[in-house]
Amino acid sequence: MDILIYGVINSATLALMALGFTLVYGVSRLPNFAHGALYVLAGYICWLLLNRLGLPYILAIALALGLVAVVGGAMYQLILVRIRGMSISEIIASYAIGLAILEGLRWGGLKGGTFTLPAFLEGSVDIAGVSVDFQRILVVVLGALLVGLLYFFVNHTRLGLALKGMAQDERAALTLGIDSDRMAVASMALGSLSAAVAALILLPLGSIVVEAGYHVLIMAVAVCIVGGLGSWTGAILAAFVIGFAQILTTAYLGAHFQVVVAILAIILTLILRPSGLFGKQKELEERV
Amino acid sequence: MAGEPILSVRDVNKTFGGVKALTEVSFNLMPGNILGVIGPNGSGKTTLVNVITGFVKADSGQVLYKGKDLVGTAPHKIADRGLTRTFQVMRPYYSLPAYKNLIVPLFSPRARRTGGWRGGGRMGSRDTVAVDILEEIGFERESYVPYKTASSLPTGYLKRLELARCLALRPEIIICDEVFSGLSMSEMASMVPLMEKLQMEGITLIMVEHRLRELFRLANRVMVLNFGAKIAEGVPVEVMADKQVKEAYFGSEEVFSYV
Amino acid sequence: MAKAHESRRKERLDRGVKVRSDGVYAVASWREMAFLLGPRLLLIAGLMVMPLVLWPAPYWQKVLTIICIYSLLAIGFDFLAHYVGLVSLGGALYIGVGAYISALLNTEMGLPLWATIPLATVLGGMVCTVLLWPCLPLRGVYFAIVSLMFPLLAARLIEAFDIFGGTDGIMGLDGFPNKWSEMYVLIICLLLALFALRRLVNEDVGLVFRGVKDNDQSVKASGIDITRYKALGVFIASSLGCLGGACLAHIYMWAGISQFALDFSIIPIAATVVGGGGTLAGPVIGCLILVPISELLRDFGTLRIAVYALILMAFIVFKSEGLMSYGARKYNQFEHWVEI
Numbered sequence: 036m037d038i039l040i041y042g043v044i045n046s047a048t049l050a051l052m053a054l055g056f057t058l059v060y061g062v063s064r065l066p067n068f069a070h071g072a073l074y075v076l077a078g079y080i081c082w083l084l085l086n087r088l089g090l091p092y093i094l095a096i097a098l099a100l101g102l103v104a105v106v107g108g109a110m111y112q113l114i115l116v117r118i119r120g121m122s123i124s125e126i127i128a129s130y131a132i133g134l135a136i137l138e139g140l141r142w143g144g145l146k147g148g149t150f151t152l153p154a155f156l157e158g159s160v161d162i163a164g165v166s167v168d169f170q171r172i173l174v175v176v177l178g179a180l181l182v183g184l185l186y187f188f189v190n191h192t193r194l195g196l197a198l199k200g201m202a203q204d205e206r207a208a209l210t211l212g213i214d215s216d217r218m219a220v221a222s223m224a225l226g227s228l229s230a231a232v233a234a235l236i237l238l239p240l241g242s243i244v245v246e247a248g249y250h251v252l253i254m255a256v257a258v259c260i261v262g263g264l265g266s267w268t269g270a271i272l273a274a275f276v277i278g279f280a281q282i283l284t285t286a287y288l289g290a291h292f293q294v295v296v297a298i299l300a301i302i303l304t305l306i307l308r309p310s311g312l313f314g315k316q317k318e319l320e321e322r323v
Numbered sequence: 324m325a326g327e328p329i330l331s332v333r334d335v336n337k338t339f340g341g342v343k344a345l346t347e348v349s350f351n352l353m354p355g356n357i358l359g360v361i362g363p364n365g366s367g368k369t370t371l372v373n374v375i376t377g378f379v380k381a382d383s384g385q386v387l388y389k390g391k392d393l394v395g396t397a398p399h400k401i402a403d404r405g406l407t408r409t410f411q412v413m414r415p416y417y418s419l420p421a422y423k424n425l426i427v428p429l430f431s432p433r434a435r436r437t438g439g440w441r442g443g444g445r446m447g448s449r450d451t452v453a454v455d456i457l458e459e460i461g462f463e464r465e466s467y468v469p470y471k472t473a474s475s476l477p478t479g480y481l482k483r484l485e486l487a488r489c490l491a492l493r494p495e496i497i498i499c500d501e502v503f504s505g506l507s508m509s510e511m512a513s514m515v516p517l518m519e520k521l522q523m524e525g526i527t528l529i530m531v532e533h534r535l536r537e538l539f540r541l542a543n544r545v546m547v548l549n550f551g552a553k554i555a556e557g558v559p560v561e562v563m564a565d566k567q568v569k570e571a572y573f574g575s576e577e578v579f580s581y582v
Numbered sequence: 583m584a585k586a587h588e589s590r591r592k593e594r595l596d597r598g599v600k601v602r603s604d605g606v607y608a609v610a611s612w613r614e615m616a617f618l619l620g621p622r623l624l625l626i627a628g629l630m631v632m633p634l635v636l637w638p639a640p641y642w643q644k645v646l647t648i649i650c651i652y653s654l655l656a657i658g659f660d661f662l663a664h665y666v667g668l669v670s671l672g673g674a675l676y677i678g679v680g681a682y683i684s685a686l687l688n689t690e691m692g693l694p695l696w697a698t699i700p701l702a703t704v705l706g707g708m709v710c711t712v713l714l715w716p717c718l719p720l721r722g723v724y725f726a727i728v729s730l731m732f733p734l735l736a737a738r739l740i741e742a743f744d745i746f747g748g749t750d751g752i753m754g755l756d757g758f759p760n761k762w763s764e765m766y767v768l769i770i771c772l773l774l775a776l777f778a779l780r781r782l783v784n785e786d787v788g789l790v791f792r793g794v795k796d797n798d799q800s801v802k803a804s805g806i807d808i809t810r811y812k813a814l815g816v817f818i819a820s821s822l823g824c825l826g827g828a829c830l831a832h833i834y835m836w837a838g839i840s841q842f843a844l845d846f847s848i849i850p851i852a853a854t855v856v857g858g859g860g861t862l863a864g865p866v867i868g869c870l871i872l873v874p875i876s877e878l879l880r881d882f883g884t885l886r887i888a889v890y891a892l893i894l895m896a897f898i899v900f901k902s903e904g905l906m907s908y909g910a911r912k913y914n915q916f917e918h919w920v921e922i
Contacts, residue, residue: 291741302728427806
């Protein structure tokens with residue numbers, strides 16, 4: 036039973052981590068390797084606002100979300116737009132930015148377990164004999180909510196539809212008067228925003244550490260690749276596949292294997308089915 | 324016609340995500356012949372080329388080359404057995420000079436086995452052999468054209484380069500995917516004798532074309548595809564007269580007066 | 583006043599050197615040979631003399647050996663990325679595999695240093711090629727992502743299964759007999775590798791590699807098995823990395839998980855981007871610049887990673903041709919006065 040419950044929670048966690056990555060890739064074909072850095076940055080900014088400036092928690096959260104979205108958008112507008120379309124350069128450059136943010140933060144003093152955010156709700160509840168604290172339930176609820184919101188946003192708002200149009204065919208979108216650069220900035224900001232949301236929901240469960248940045252990046256990449264890059268439903272399903280696989284290996288083999296599972300999932304998926312478990316793209320090798 | 328067909332395609336099917344690209348396509352190709360394949364855009368011509376040369380795997384059916392089924396064989400192995408192709412979208416090695424483009428096929432196992440081109444010798448300098456082939460195919464030898472990088476060559480030369488790449492393998496069959504498209508009238512005019520020369524040298528050709536005038540002059544037989552299915556096959560005159568072909572492909576009679 | 587100018591004009595130094603086609607040289611005089619050989623000799627002589635110049639600073643001599651190790655890795659990366667078309671972001675895998683193999687051969691089987699290093703080079707190259715073999719059909723981004731994951735996976739596996747000494751690593755390797763042999767072995771290996779690779783990419787085999795990079799479909803249609811050539815490319819590049827790793831293990835007399843660390847994946851890439859991709863010598867120059875910077879910043883802890891990440895980003899975005907290509911262009915554009 037606890038495998039089921041923790042499996043669901045872990046899967047929701049992974050889905051949250053991966054949403055921003057898949058959003059950005061889906062719209063602007065940009066593999067945002069600074070994703071993990073944005074995640075940590077959001078947590079750190081929130082912590083600063085909360086503890087150094089003494090702002091109320093809600094306000095700190097709102098400000099942190101906004102700031103990270105701006106950082107993400109600016110990152111695209113100022114730097115990444117210049118190497119648009121050269122995917123390898125995009126990976127290297129965004130990874131370099133991520134590294135610079137993370138290692139810069141570490142140098143700036145983000146070390147050890149002293150940086151924690153308070154939980155939204157204290158306490159815990161028994162579900163079928165397993166004690167689960169409220170924050171973890173909140174992870175599942177908010178995760179589902181965020182997916183729902185993004186789904187609504189993409190399918191029922193002007194901006195969202197423009198993003199979707201660009202994801203499907205950039206040139207056609209251009210001829211319909213959609214500014215692809217601005218849309219890419221918007222998607223990047225949105226992706227950063229969801230990284231920040233994920234951070235603020237998940238970080239109260241632990242402490243803010245630099246390593247989380249790398250961890251989140253690996254997990255996001257794993258989920259997106261297993262699910263098929265740029266595919267929404269694929270990413271969510273893949274989050275469940277990997278989530279349960281991790282919980283099962285933790286239960287039967289040991290916690291060391293969590294990351295091993297994720298990395299193996301990436302490697303195996305890419306070798307066996309490069310378009311991902313649920314990807315609709317033609318097999319990559321066949322593209323003539 | 325007497326003799327065994329060198330290539331025999333039997334009931335080949337291929338679907339891409341629900342779209343039927345090829346339905347039950349069959350034909351035979353006799354050694355030394357030129358088979359023309361025509362059809363409107365999207366009728367599955369290029370898919371047929373891809374299936375025969377192994378770049379796309381057929382869902383069902385057989386591609387018999389000298390009696391052996393090629394379906395499921397890797398493209399490089401098919402090429403190694405002497406069945407080569409050109410690409411509709413030219414695929415030269417853009418960063419290399421034109422003659423260096425030919426080093427790659429000349430370095431292939433097949434070319435090394437068969438000993439290069441025209442007594443170029445097993446170990447004869449591949450550069451010389453490459454320039455020889457280019458001259459054969461219509462590059463001016465004394466000029467600097469063969470030494471220019473492929474990215475700076477005009478379409479006409481790139482089409483020839485594609486053909487040259489095939490010739491370097493000393494193939495038995497060349498499948499030409501639209502060698503005439505994108506060429507100017509004069510470039511085309513010089514291409515026709517080239518194809519005739521290849522046929523006289525004993526190379527079997529499949530030509531996928533839009534240019535009917537040149538094709539009908541060259542081809543021994545013509546096959547017409549429409550929506551992935553074969554609707555007619557025969558000598559050019561028969562095909563031209565076929566009612567179904569006129570309706571499906573040409574729409575009206577008037578186009579034919581042009582041919 | 584005009585008289586002097588009428589009989590002279592400015593001419594680019596490489597005018598006599600370069601004939602109409604690129605890459606075909608017609609060398610006619612000593613001066614032109616000097617023009618071509620100068621930069622090459624400068625690099626060779628510079629690297630050979632460097633250990634002697636650094637005599638009073640043993641610490642920087644150590645840095646020089648590290649530079650050579652990174653350079654081996656970087657020219658491997660450059661070769662793979664710009665001549666075979668495989669962008670391998672996980673250079674740390676090669677270093678780690680090389681280090682562990684030489685460590686195992688040395689401590690478990692008692693082989694001496696001069697045997698473990700060559701063996702680790704070849705065996706390591708084979709191991710890496712076999713590991714990466716299934717990924718070879720992947721293109722671009724996908725190959726880059728998988729290769730980035732391999733060193734992480736290797737480190738986690740060693741940790742999780744507690745093999746090869748687990749988190750402690752393998753200790754007690756033989757060191758080099760003295761620091762001079764350490765430096766000169768590496769410098770000579772580096773120079774040999776550099777010039778051998780430059781030679782290779784212009785040979786017929788090298789052209790096939792470049793063909794695979796430019797256009798793999800066309801190579802397939804030419805009857806060549808591209809996977810085999812890609813594997814050969816990976817073998818060459820990973821062997822160079824393993825050579826570096828083996829030397830590294832013997833220098834520190836230790837092999838451990840940290841040899842799968844991020845540094846070994848990032849610095850070679852940064853060096854290649856800074857030095858100029860596709861030039862092979864560029865990455866060496868990039869390492870000569872970046873590694874000392876990184877050493878100078880060692881006191882600031884992880885700030886050095888942030889700094890070279892920023893340098894990397896700046897170069898890739900604003901100056902993607904790199905120093906070497908830039909320098910070569912300027913060098914060829916030098917003008918001098920000639921009598922007419």
